[in-house]
Amino acid sequence: MDLLIYGSGALACLFAFRLARAGQRVGILDHWEEGVRAIQAKGICQQTGDLAVSCQPVPATSSAQDLSNVPAAIVLVKSWQTAQAAADLAACLAPSARVLTLQNGLGNAEILAGALGAERVAAGSTTSGATLLAPGCFRPGGEGNLTLPASFESTRLCAALRAAGFQLAFTQQLTGLLWGKLLINAAINPLTALLEVPNGQILELPHARRLLAMAVEEAAQAARAAAVELPYTDPLAEVESVLRRTATNQSSMLQDIRRGAPTEIDAITGALLHSARQNQLWLPTHETLYHLVRAKVDAGRLADTLPNHA
Ligand SMILES: NC(=O)C1=CN([C@@H]2O[C@H](COP(=O)(O)OP(=O)(O)OC[C@H]3O[C@@H](n4cnc5c(N)ncnc54)[C@H](OP(=O)(O)O)[C@@H]3O)[C@@H](O)[C@H]2O)C=CC1
């Protein structure tokens, strides 16, 4: 295997499918047994808008002990699973292996670097979207950008991603890049999760659009207070463009809410609020969105414990 995708959720399936379709020797490692079993049985299946399904065989395992000397990996699990990913990768990577995280939120690269060494780990960012329809089966949610640190340009990982058709861009401004994605996620994910709408609907609902604009303005203020230069000049135009490009996608936070899983609200909105607080900045819209998402998750858990009166 030349490249390991750590994860078997929506985006992990999208990346592994495209790499396998391009003839790359890609494999999957994840602890989600149902996802791994489905991929072992049928491969990774992509369903497109016209309901056409095509499947690619991809080797998959739920145990790092099945792997050794893996030369490169991309981490595509949720931020609460990053510590587990770090421990697994430490057990199966080759000493010279490079690891790329494309996860949302802040703090993932630091967790991986703690276990693997900072020189082996880099964080990038993607605005591609995908929705998991069933274990091992995904629907792509629109073409996005894939931006990587300049230090990654010559790696075999980039060659594999290019061969799979990903459009790569490179940056020296990693903090700006990660904050650029943080702002997009902090604006889109909580709103779509709370309203339970696909990304594009936010643009159709006037009050949601107003909240989006308020969230974008506050996040841009937090970036300025942290002396971070965002990778775009007009944050609202950028967020609206992502919404249009991924209009049919269910955001990853909405997908979490729908299956009663933990959300990435802490790595996204929590990280933004933390930075703002350090700079004595108050972000009322994000503070409210943060607590509403937490309350919605708690309410969902409570509902699961109540007797069914139907
Ligand atoms: N999806 C998207 O469009 C995008 C996602 N991202 C980021 O990429 C990273 C990966 O996200 P994403 O691909 O959405 O992750 P998913 O939620 O699809 O998958 C992550 C993990 O959740 C568990 N899981 C997934 N689906 C189910 C299910 N139906 N039932 C039970 N468990 C399930 C599995 O692990 P386990 O059982 O161990 O919990 C799986 O490995 C995140 O950081 C995300 O923010 C970034 C851009 C876009």
Ligand SMILES: CC(C)(CO)C(=O)C(=O)O
């Ligand atoms: C870009 C976006 C909003 C696509 O859905 C995403 O990153 C996510 O869902 O987490």
